[in-house]
Amino acid sequence: MLFKISYCVLVVMLMLSCVAPVHNSSPGQPMFQSFEFENDGIGAIDEVRISYSGFDLPTIRNPHFNPFHRVAFSETMTIPIPEQIPIHWVSNDSVRHDISVKFRDLVKDKTIFYGFKFNFVDDHVEIYLVEKLPSRTQYLNLKRTKVFPPVQ
Numbered sequence: 624m625l626f627k628i629s630y631c632v633l634v635v636m637l638m639l640s641c642v643a644p645v646h647n648s649s650p651g652q653p654m655f656q657s658f659e660f661e662n663d664g665i666g667a668i669d670e671v672r673i674s675y676s677g678f679d680l681p682t683i684r685n686p687h688f689n690p691f692h693r694v695a696f697s698e699t700m701t702i703p704i705p706e707q708i709p710i711h712w713v714s715n716d717s718v719r720h721d722i723s724v725k726f727r728d729l730v731k732d733k734t735i736f737y738g739f740k741f742n743f744v745d746d747h748v749e750i751y752l753v754e755k756l757p758s759r760t761q762y763l764n765l766k767r768t769k770v771f772p773p774v775q
Contacts, residue, residue, distance in 0.1 A: 651703045652703060653701045653702050653703050654701065654702070654703065654704060654733065654736065655699065655700075655701050656699065656700055656701070656702065656704070656736075656737070656738040656739070657697060657698075657699045657737055657738030657739075657753060658675075658680055658681070658697060658698050658699070658700070658738055658739055658740075658741070659694045659696075659697045659738070659739070659740040659741065659753070660681055660686070660688060660694065660695055660696045660697065660740075660741050660743075661688075661691065661692075661693060661694050661695055661740065661741070661742045661743065662688040662689065662690050662691055662692075662695060662742075662743050662744075663690065663692055663742050663743065663744045663749075664690055664714065664715065664743060664744045664745035665690060665715065665745060666690060666714065666715020666716070666745065667687060667688060667689045667690065667715055668687070668688050668712050668713065668714055668715065668743050668745075669685075669686070669687050669688075669712070669713045670685075670686070670711065670712060670713045670719075671686040671688065671711070671712045671741075671743070672686075672710075672711045672712070673708055673709075673710050673711075673741065674708060674709050675702070675705055675708055676702040676703045676704070676705045677702075678700065678702065680698070681696055681698060682698060683696065688743065694740070699738070704726060704727050704730055705726055705727065706725070706726065706727050707723055707724065707725050707726055707727075708723070708724050708726045709721065709722070709723045710722050710723070710724065710741070710748055712743055712748070714745050714746055715745065716745075718746065720746060720747075720748075722748065724750065724771055729750070729752055729770045729771070730752065732754070735754045735755045735756075736752075736753075736754060736755075737753045737754055737755050737765055738753045739751065739752060739753060740753055740767055747772070748771075749769055749771065749772070750769070750770055750771035751767040751768060751769050751770065752767070752768045752770045753765050753766070753767050754766050754768070
């Protein structure tokens with residue numbers, strides 16, 4: 624009897640493991656996301672704070688980014704994509720910058736969505752959508768497309 628129960632449990636577990644993951648496109652559903660932060664300006668930036676689905680990004684305390692001209696810090700989270708995000712930073716000339724960006728509409732295809740790159744350039748920020756590209760290798764191929772400010 625115990626063998627039959629164990630066998631049934633095994634069969635059910637195998638059936639459940641074969642179910643393909645569902646890509647939920649409902650707003651507010653948690654999704655895996657990668658966040659990259661870069662300073663492409665001429666001086667350091669401080670006090671970077673992006674309010675994102677109830678979290679302050681980057682999660683490090685007192686974020687200070689020297690001009691590095693490549694990704695200086697990255698992190699991942701599984702959280703919903705917010706409708707709108709406020710972004711705050713202080714540029715090298717001690718000027719405080721605050722902007723608000725409509726965000727959820729930037730993601731067109733959630734099946735290839737991977738995250739966002741925030742590229743600070745002195746007095747403005749550029750946001751890139753990071754998407755997964757098909758790959759026949761074990762390596763993750765990513766494409767970064769500038770989505771903010773909108774390309775005219």
